Amino acid sequence: MQPILKARDLVKRYGRVVALDSCDFDLYPGEILAVIGDNGAGKSTLIKAISGAVTPDSGKIWLEGREVRFHSPLDGRHAGIETVYQTLAMSPALSITDNMFMGRELRKPGFLGSVLRQLDHKAMESFAREKLNELGLMTIQNINQAVETLSGGQRQGVAVARAAAFGSKVIILDEPTAALGVKESRRVLELIQDVRSRGIPIILISHNMPHVFEVADRIHVHRLGRRLCVINPKDYTMSDAVAFMTGAKEPPPEPLAA
Amino acid sequence: MSETQDYEKAAASSPSSVAVFAAHDQGAVKRIQHALHQTPWMVPAIVLAASILVFGLLLGEKFFSPFALTLILQQVQIVGILGAAQSLVILTAGIDLSVGAIMVLSSVVMGLFSFRYGLPTELAVAAGIACGTFCGFINGFLVAVMRLPPFIVTLGMWQIVLATNFLYSANETIRAQEIAEQAPLLQFFGNKIAIGGAIFTYGAIFMVLLVLFLAYVLRQTAWGRHVYAVGDDPEAAELSGVQVKRTLISVYMLSGLICAFAGWALIGRIGSVSPTSGQLGNIESITAVVIGGISLFGGRGSIMGMLFGALIVGVFSLGLRLLGADAQWTYLLIGVLIIAAVTVDQWIRKVSV
Secondary structure, eight states, X not given: OOOSEEEEEEEEEETXXXXXXXXXXXXXXXOEEEEEEOTTXXXXXXXXXXXXXXXXXXXXXXXXXXXXXXXXXXXXXXXXXXXXXXXXXXXXXXBHHHHHTTTSOOBOSSHHHHTSOOBXXXXXXXXXXXXXXXXXXXXXXXXXXXXXXXOHHHHHHHHHHHHHHHOSSEEEEESTTTTOOHHHHHHHHHHHHHHHHTTOOEEEEOSOHHHHHHHOSEEEEEETXXXXXXXXXXXXXXXXXXXXXXXXSOOOSSOOXX | XXXXXXHHHHHHTSOSOOSOOOOOOOOHHHHHHHHHHHOXXXXXXXXXXXXXXXHHHHHGGGTSSHHHHHHHHHHHHXXXXXHHHHHHHHHTTOOOTTXXXXXXXXXXXXXXXXXXXXXXXXXXXXXXXXXXXXXXXXXXXXXXXXXXXXXXXXXXXXXXXXXXXXXXXXXOOBOHHHHHHHOGGGGGGGOEEEETTEEEEHHHHHHHHHHHHHHHHHHHSHHHHHHHHHHHOHHHHXXXXXXXXXXXXXXXXXXXXXXXXXXXXXXXXXSSBOTTSOTTHHHHHHHHHHHTTOOTTSSOOOHHXXXXXXXXXXXXXXXXXXXXXXXXXXXXXXXXXXXXXXXXXXXXXXXXX
């Protein structure tokens, strides 16, 4: 099987710090790939290189077999890659709807939209409401309330809903359950499986081992800026995984294929 | 992973209604705070209405006449137009100290192109507008691409543009009479429409239309939403798909363009082209923006508020002058208003409901 997203020899340096050290990456169609690694291992940089938020110094990325070069997050998004960043990337003073449609606003049909460039607030609101209900992550009273008036968990819910609603090829979730309570986390995990059942592969970055082992098909262990190994969660225990990523244990000799 | 599921079982039997927002009574103060959070122009609107009412009661007919009220519009037209440019920049969490200088240079270009080079007035006006837009582009390029702080960039540009203005014009004024005879188009914004006692200059009408137009653009178009997003959190905006650099450059260019129109309106207002006019434009426009409730930290506020802010200053100046008070009282009260407006802004930001 061909990977839907493939990266080879990615290098990214910040001054003298090497965040990505000729890192490889493979994501196969329809799978949930977890990326785990210690703090500072370069997980976030890897994700940003894939989503377009960071341009790698060297290395190549292929999406569905075609080489891609992203120069901005917008490029990645146009290619069908949606990302929920750890920082959530939302504008606090703007409404939920504004945030969901940032950079891809809907305009009214006809003269109002094409000439007066008027936004179709109604259509965007009903779409946003529908997506949030689908997610079932929260009861939002007012879809036009500012994001800063939401709790941390609700904000995360909006960010996940945004990615799930628009991601067509790949969805990347960077610590999607970090700020969530037990029940909200459960909903996000259900959502992840729901998205996979629609055939869209997911990259999940998480420190939460139970969550990772529950939903992931494969686990990419990241260490010191590169892929240390890829393991199947059925063959290893959580403590093995932690041992690999902290360097307490040597990785298995052959990287596991899909 | 059976032990994983165990701790979640307890949660399954808990009440299933999640995050229902109880509509409990929050008290009047909280409700006001919330309302202001949603409609930030309400404070200046109330202050404006109250100040008109107070001066109306104190002065009666003298103040509360169509003539006096439209006189205020005429007196604030330049500050209002510059304030519109300033609002856009401040919404992106920037500041533009060069608005006044760009305005004067644009008006000088319009004047000199007509009189020194003898070009058709239409062409001279176009050149002035291009000049203002280009100054704005330099600001925008330095802020967005070179990533210099807006305060420093526009502080520098203020001096550069002002000096250019004096060098280029050789500090010469073009007299109103000559303009009226040879290039009346330059005084276009000085034309008046009289309805009863009310006198509306084209410049005042232009100011109101400009603010309404920008209010529409900021609220109803994607570009407008992007301006707010960039001012709110540029990194988040970039990650969620806004072209931050392009938005910033377009904002500064539009600001320069509006300043050039202010320059044109300035010729209409004072009649002549004078390189020494409009020196306080930057400070007065920032005052209007701040009193209008637009946050200096970016991303919050509405341009209508700026118009109300400019009008408040106009009402105070005229009202106190008609009362025979020392002009310093105006400045004192405006200083108080500025500090009060920022205090209210900080309070509104703390809203959590």
